[in-house]
Amino acid sequence: MSDSRGAAMSDGRTATKGLAFHRLSAPSVLALARGEGGGAAVEELLTAERSRRLLLVRALADSLGEGDPPHPAGTAPMAHRAAWTLLARTQQRAPRVFENILMSPQTGMWLSLALRRLRGATAYEDAPLWVVAGHLSALAAAVGARAGLDFSLTVPVRHGRVPLPTLGCAVFADAAEPWGTAQVDAREGRLRITAGRETVTAGPEWSRSAPGWHAVRRLELEPTGPGKVLLLDELDPYRTFPHPSPPRLLSADEARTWQELLTGAWEILRRDEPQSTEAMRVGLMSLAPTPARERYRPHSVTAGDAFGGVMASRPDDVAQLAATLVHEFQHTKLGGLIHLGPLSEPSAPPGAPEQLFYAPWRDDPRPLGGLLQGIYAFAGVARFWSVHRHAADAAYAPMAHFEFALWRAQVSSTVDLVHRHDRLTALGRRLLGTLRERCEEWMAEPVPPAELALAQEVAADHRARWRAHHLRPPAAAVQDAVEAWRRGDARPPAALAAPPELAPVADTRYLDTAAVLARYRLGAPAADPSDIEGVTAADLLLARGDLSGAREAFVTQLAGKETASDAWAGLGRALAGATEHRDASRLLRHHPERARAVQSALEHATGRGADPVELATWLGLGPGETDLD
Structure with missing residues (x-):
C-alpha cells in the first residue's frame, strides 16, 4: 500500500531527484481560483x-x-x-x-x-x-x-x-x-x-x-x-x-x-x-x-x-x-487545493497572536486561513443564487434575490479587506484577485430594490452587532469621554475615534437574527418567529417596521443591568429615518462599540448610565462622524 x-x-521541478510531485493543470488552477x-x-x-x-x-x-496501544489482552x-x-x-x-x-x-x-x-494529541472521542x-x-x-x-x-x-x-x-x-x-x-x-x-x-x-x-x-x-x-x-x-x-x-x-x-x-x-x-x-x-x-x-x-x-x-x-x-x-x-499549496503563510513570528478578522458569516472573529475558507465557500453560494434567482418560481424569487444580494456584498467586502494581505502566497493572491473580479461582475448585476435594501440592512446589522460585541475603543479615550460627558462638553473627545481594539467575546451567538427575520418575512410571512433563539421583542418590532415601538423596547433593554450588546445596534436601526436622531442612528449603526463602552464606564463610575439616545446623539457629534453615511 x-x-x-x-x-x-510543483512547477515541474522536483525537490528530490526521482520523486515526482502532483501538479494541477493550468485550466484546473484557473477554474478553481475562480x-x-x-x-x-x-x-x-x-x-x-x-x-x-x-x-x-x-x-x-x-x-x-x-508498539501497540493499550488493549484487551x-x-x-x-x-x-x-x-x-x-x-x-x-x-x-x-x-x-x-x-x-x-x-x-x-x-x-x-x-x-x-x-x-x-501521537498524543487531544482525543476527539471517548x-x-x-x-x-x-x-x-x-x-x-x-x-x-x-x-x-x-x-x-x-x-x-x-x-x-x-x-x-x-x-x-x-x-x-x-x-x-x-x-x-x-x-x-x-x-x-x-x-x-x-x-x-x-x-x-x-x-x-x-x-x-x-x-x-x-x-x-x-x-x-x-x-x-x-x-x-x-x-x-x-x-x-x-x-x-x-x-x-x-x-x-x-x-x-x-x-x-x-x-x-x-x-x-x-x-x-x-x-x-x-x-x-x-x-x-x-x-x-x-x-x-x-x-x-x-x-x-x-x-x-x-x-x-x-x-x-x-x-x-x-x-x-x-x-x-x-x-x-x-x-x-x-x-x-x-481543502484539496490547500493540500497541494497553501494560500497563506503562517503568522510570524512563531507564537505571536493570530490576527483576527470580521467574517460576515460568523459570530466570532476569524484567522486569515478561516476567513479564506469562508470567502471561497460563500463565493460559491453567491454564484448559485445569482443563477437560481432567475429560475426560481415567482413565490421563491424574492428570497433568491435577497440571498444573492446579501452574499455577493458580504464576499466582496471581505475580499477587499484581505486581497493584499502580506501573508498571502502567490496562489492565495491569484485566488483572491480572481474572486475579486468575479465579485465586481456580481455587484454590477441588478437586484429588485426591495430585496436589495433588505440585504443591505441585514448586512449592516450583522456588522454593527459584531462590532458591539468584539471591539473596544481605547480605554483612556473612554475614560476621557466619561469625564467630558459629566462636565457637559459639547462634543466627545477626538481620541474616541481612534481605531478600536479587538477583544473577542467567547460564546457570542445569534448575530444573524436580522437575517433570520428577513427570511421569515420573505419565505414564511404567516409563521410566528417569536420563538427564534436570540430574537427579542424589540427585534420583532423592528422587523415589523414599528420603529417607535422598537425604539422604546431597545431603550428599555439598555436600561437593564444585563445590557445586551445587540441592543445598541438595534437602537441605531430603530432611530433611522428620524431627523432629530440622525446623529445617534449614524453612530450606533457604524460604531455601537463606543456607546457600549462609554455607557458601561459611566455606570461603573456613577452607578447609573445615561439615556441611551442622548448619549448616542452626543457621541455622534464626534469628529468625522458626519462622513459615515
Whole structure:
C-alpha cells in the first residue's frame, strides 16, 4: 500500500531527484481560483488526495509498529497484523474495492484522528486508544467482505455496535460493556459477526437490512440520468466532523424525506449549476444527516481530512439544500487545493497572536486561513443564487434575490479587506484577485430594490452587532469621554475615534437574527418567529417596521443591568429615518462599540448610565462622524 508520488504543488521541478510531485493543470488552477472547477479539476484533486491517504496509511502502520496501544489482552496485536494482511490481499485482488474504501470521507477522517491520537494529541472521542486503532480491522473487514474474500478478523465493539465502513452496522442487544471485541467471519460472501453469545449475519446483499444488521443507505439521485449515488450515512462513527458519534438511525419517513430533498436539490443543481454538478458527481461521496435546526438556521460541516463528505442538518427546502451542497463542496475543493499549496503563510513570528478578522458569516472573529475558507465557500453560494434567482418560481424569487444580494456584498467586502494581505502566497493572491473580479461582475448585476435594501440592512446589522460585541475603543479615550460627558462638553473627545481594539467575546451567538427575520418575512410571512433563539421583542418590532415601538423596547433593554450588546445596534436601526436622531442612528449603526463602552464606564463610575439616545446623539457629534453615511 504505497505510492511514489508526493502531495505538493510543483512547477515541474522536483525537490528530490526521482520523486515526482502532483501538479494541477493550468485550466484546473484557473477554474478553481475562480471558485469553480468541474469534474476534471476534481479528478486531479482526488489523485493527489489518494497519495495523501496512502501516506497517512503508511504513517499509521509505522505508528502501530512502534508498539501497540493499550488493549484487551491477546486481541489488538493479532488484529492489526491480520488487518494489514487482509488489506494487502484486497489491494492485489480487488483494487477498485480497496480504492473505494480508501477514498471514502470516513476513512480520511479516521486516519487523521487516529494518527493524532497515537501521537498524543487531544482525543476527539471517548473511545479507548485500542478501539480507535482497532478501527483499522473494521475497515479491513469491510474491504475484504466487499471483495468477496474469506477471512476471520477481530474488530472493536462500540457500545454494542460493530460499524463496518461503507457496508453497515451490526447491533448487539446484550453488550454489557461500552467497549469490547467481536469476531468477523466471512465465508462465500456472507458475514457472521459474533460478540459474546450473540451472532449477527449479513450479506451477500449488503444493501438489505436484516435482524441486527443496518445497511448503509445508498441514494440514487438521478433515476433517469447518468447516475449519481450518494451514501446517506447514519452509521459510521467517523461520518461526523470533527467529533465521531454513534449511529443515529433514520426512520422510514426521515429517509424518504432526505431522498426527496436530495433528489430535488440535485435537479436544481443540474439545471442551475451544471459545472458544480459535474464536480460533485466525481467528488461528493456521502452526506451524514443530522436533525433539523431552527428554521433558516441550517447547520453543515465539512473537514479537510474527509474529502467528499458533508454533514448537514435537514434543510427547510430544496433550494436551501442545493446552496448548502455548493457551499460545502467549495470547502472540499479548497481543502484539496490547500493540500497541494497553501494560500497563506503562517503568522510570524512563531507564537505571536493570530490576527483576527470580521467574517460576515460568523459570530466570532476569524484567522486569515478561516476567513479564506469562508470567502471561497460563500463565493460559491453567491454564484448559485445569482443563477437560481432567475429560475426560481415567482413565490421563491424574492428570497433568491435577497440571498444573492446579501452574499455577493458580504464576499466582496471581505475580499477587499484581505486581497493584499502580506501573508498571502502567490496562489492565495491569484485566488483572491480572481474572486475579486468575479465579485465586481456580481455587484454590477441588478437586484429588485426591495430585496436589495433588505440585504443591505441585514448586512449592516450583522456588522454593527459584531462590532458591539468584539471591539473596544481605547480605554483612556473612554475614560476621557466619561469625564467630558459629566462636565457637559459639547462634543466627545477626538481620541474616541481612534481605531478600536479587538477583544473577542467567547460564546457570542445569534448575530444573524436580522437575517433570520428577513427570511421569515420573505419565505414564511404567516409563521410566528417569536420563538427564534436570540430574537427579542424589540427585534420583532423592528422587523415589523414599528420603529417607535422598537425604539422604546431597545431603550428599555439598555436600561437593564444585563445590557445586551445587540441592543445598541438595534437602537441605531430603530432611530433611522428620524431627523432629530440622525446623529445617534449614524453612530450606533457604524460604531455601537463606543456607546457600549462609554455607557458601561459611566455606570461603573456613577452607578447609573445615561439615556441611551442622548448619549448616542452626543457621541455622534464626534469628529468625522458626519462622513459615515
